Amino acid sequence: MGTPFYDMALIRNYISTLINGNKNPPPENLKDKICQLDDKTLREIIDDTAEYILNVKMDDRRRDEILKFIKDICVQS
Secondary structure, three states: OOOHHHHHHHHHHHHHHHHOOOOOOOOHHHHHHHHOOOHHHHHHHHHHHHHHHOOOOOOHHHHHHHHHHHHHHHHOO
């Protein structure tokens, strides 16, 4: 039960692991928070995490792969 700032930090942390190639699902409590986000917000978080935290340029194809992976996890609930 963290603050919205802390929750977003956890989400960005998880997304950074996806960008780096780790395909493990998130813990259940984080999964719920991620699955509540809409596609537009997730795309923005993926892009911002890549650019400002990891200092990498995210192309559309790679971003869409990560978004699909997240959406697939959410559907498995």
